[in-house]
Amino acid sequence: MRLHELKRPMNAATAPSTFLRRLLRSHRWVLSLLVFVLFWQGVTSLFNVPTYLLPSPTVTLFAVIHDAPLLGRHLGTTALETLGGLGLAIGLGLLIAILMNGSKLFSDLIYPHLVLSQAIPLIAIAPIILIWFGLGLFAKVLIVAFVCFFPISVNTYEGFRTVSTDLRDLLDTFHASRWQRYRHLHIPATLPGILAGLKIAATYSVLGAVVGEWLGGSSGIGIYMTRALQSFRTDKLFGAIVTVMVMSFVIFKGVDRLGVYLTPWSRRRHHE
Amino acid sequence: MSSILEVEGLWKWYGALHVLCDVSFSVAQGESVALLGPSGCGKTTLFRILLGREAYDRGAIRGSFDAAGYLPQGGLLFPWKTVLENVELPQQIRGVDRATRRRQIEMQLPAFGLDGFSNAYPHELSGGMKQRVGLLRTVMTGAPILFLDEPFGALDTLTRHRLQTWLATLIADLDRTTLFVTHDIEEAVLLAQRVIVLTERPARVLGDCRIDLVADDRTNRMSKSFMRAKDILFSMIEEGGNDKGPEPV
Numbered sequence: 001m002r003l004h005e006l007k008r009p010m011n012a013a014t015a016p017s018t019f020l021r022r023l024l025r026s027h028r029w030v031l032s033l034l035v036f037v038l039f040w041q042g043v044t045s046l047f048n049v050p051t052y053l054l055p056s057p058t059v060t061l062f063a064v065i066h067d068a069p070l071l072g073r074h075l076g077t078t079a080l081e082t083l084g085g086l087g088l089a090i091g092l093g094l095l096i097a098i099l100m101n102g103s104k105l106f107s108d109l110i111y112p113h114l115v116l117s118q119a120i121p122l123i124a125i126a127p128i129i130l131i132w133f134g135l136g137l138f139a140k141v142l143i144v145a146f147v148c149f150f151p152i153s154v155n156t157y158e159g160f161r162t163v164s165t166d167l168r169d170l171l172d173t174f175h176a177s178r179w180q181r182y183r184h185l186h187i188p189a190t191l192p193g194i195l196a197g198l199k200i201a202a203t204y205s206v207l208g209a210v211v212g213e214w215l216g217g218s219s220g221i222g223i224y225m226t227r228a229l230q231s232f233r234t235d236k237l238f239g240a241i242v243t244v245m246v247m248s249f250v251i252f253k254g255v256d257r258l259g260v261y262l263t264p265w266s267r268r269r270h271h272e
Numbered sequence: 273m274s275s276i277l278e279v280e281g282l283w284k285w286y287g288a289l290h291v292l293c294d295v296s297f298s299v300a301q302g303e304s305v306a307l308l309g310p311s312g313c314g315k316t317t318l319f320r321i322l323l324g325r326e327a328y329d330r331g332a333i334r335g336s337f338d339a340a341g342y343l344p345q346g347g348l349l350f351p352w353k354t355v356l357e358n359v360e361l362p363q364q365i366r367g368v369d370r371a372t373r374r375r376q377i378e379m380q381l382p383a384f385g386l387d388g389f390s391n392a393y394p395h396e397l398s399g400g401m402k403q404r405v406g407l408l409r410t411v412m413t414g415a416p417i418l419f420l421d422e423p424f425g426a427l428d429t430l431t432r433h434r435l436q437t438w439l440a441t442l443i444a445d446l447d448r449t450t451l452f453v454t455h456d457i458e459e460a461v462l463l464a465q466r467v468i469v470l471t472e473r474p475a476r477v478l479g480d481c482r483i484d485l486v487a488d489d490r491t492n493r494m495s496k497s498f499m500r501a502k503d504i505l506f507s508m509i510e511e512g513g514n515d516k517g518p519e520p521v
Binding site: 166167170171172173174175176177180184185188189191264 | 320323325339340341342344348350351352353361362365366393395413
């Protein structure tokens with residue numbers, strides 16, 4: 001075969017579909033997930049693993065389908081706690097970052113406490129919050145906010161500190177007020193950092209809600225898990241775990257899409 | 273002609289680093305003045321002092337203007353704002369209503385070669401276009417005096433030549449006081465009615481040279497009078513290079 005024949009482009013009939021290639025490239029993770037599930041199913045079937053030890057993916061799926069109405073109700077409670085806590089964490093995190101950026105004294109007083117607060121194990125602080133605020137929704141929202149506010153506030157504050165001094169000087173020549181400086185410079189410049197913190201927080205948020213429920217309450221995925229565990233229904237426990245994972249993923253992707261929407265300037269590419 | 277800006281005996285140190293040494297000059301209303309000096313001589317520091325962004329150690333500055341338009345080096349656009357949003361920012365901050373400011377900007381876009389690019393982001397523009405957006409934003413401040421810091425310093429030679437000629441016409445049409453810093457002798461002759469020559473750091477005034485060229489000679493870089501003006505400035509820089517200037521008292 002001659003070299004020019006080797007270089008000849010494939011015609012439409014021989015080339016794989018562009019759509020399929022694009023789909024495969026953008027959804028590689030689906031393939032890896034599929035491989036993992038097949039491996040899991042293979043191991044449980046091949047070695048005849050008892051369901052109470054490791055239920056297969058199909059058994060887990062059946063457990064989810066069977067308990068769908070009940071699981072849905074528990075999921076609603078967890079979603080409410082998660083989103084409420086995440087919302088509170090965003091508000092609190094941004095407020096702390098703005099105050100720290102505005103006052104060196106406040107930053108010196110608060111920053112070490114922020115870091116120390118994260119040294120407290122969640123399993124130790126969550127029962128205290130439940131003792132103080134009861135077993136209801138509000139206490140769970142507070143637990144989620146406690147877990148989530150740190151990455152948001154620190155990422156935002158560090159973003160504020162690295163804002164271009166040249167752009168700040170330029171805004172000063174326009175006689176921008178403090179609020180205008182935040183609106184036109186600090187917040188958009190820090191947005192990628194805030195969104196990165198929010199992604200981390202999004203993954204922690206469901207964990208915070210489930211731990212809070214695990215320790216006490218009447219509704220939520222954590223409660224469902226506790227009951228499944230106490231009745232040795234490992235298939236239902238795995239079903240709840242899968243549900244929590246899906247929920248975390250959906251929130252994470254939601255934040256990701258929000259980031260794309262809020263930073264249109266990073267979507268377009270160079271023309272030159 | 274009355275002075276819009278007077279600088280008298282300005283001294284500036286950064287710790288032990290002596291940056292400005294007894295710098296004095298004045299700028300008349302409507303004049304276009306170049307501060308010409310080698311890179312790193314303290315021109316940008318002088319600009320920052322004039323804009324009130326930096327303190328000085330000795331001397332006096334008297335300005336009879338309430339606002340100044342400032343074009344920093346490289347144009348300095350906000351990456352998250354479109355061309356239109358970048359340009360309208362000074363007016364938006366001043367509280368000019370959206371419809372009025374957008375109408376004014378849309379009228380100016382063709383003159384700045386930006387027609388059809390109002391919704392483009394800075395990373396989608398060439399270096400020359402970014403610079404023109406920065407210039408338009410500076411002009412749209414409506415300030416009576418414009419400070420341009422090395423307006424075309426970061427551009428390639430061809431683009432720089434083209435934009436220098438364009439800016440020379442623009443400055444003549446704008447009828448505003450323009451003070452700009454440059455290390456390019458040709459740029460100074462092309463754009464300025466007066467050139468204040470600065471030494472290497474610590475910067476001090478070597479000479480104050482009026483560029484009296486007829487309009488055609490100003491834009492013709494090969495004309496005799498253009499070349500002669502360049503030679504005068506060049507020899508001024510060469511001869512003044514060894515003069516160490518006054519000692520601080």
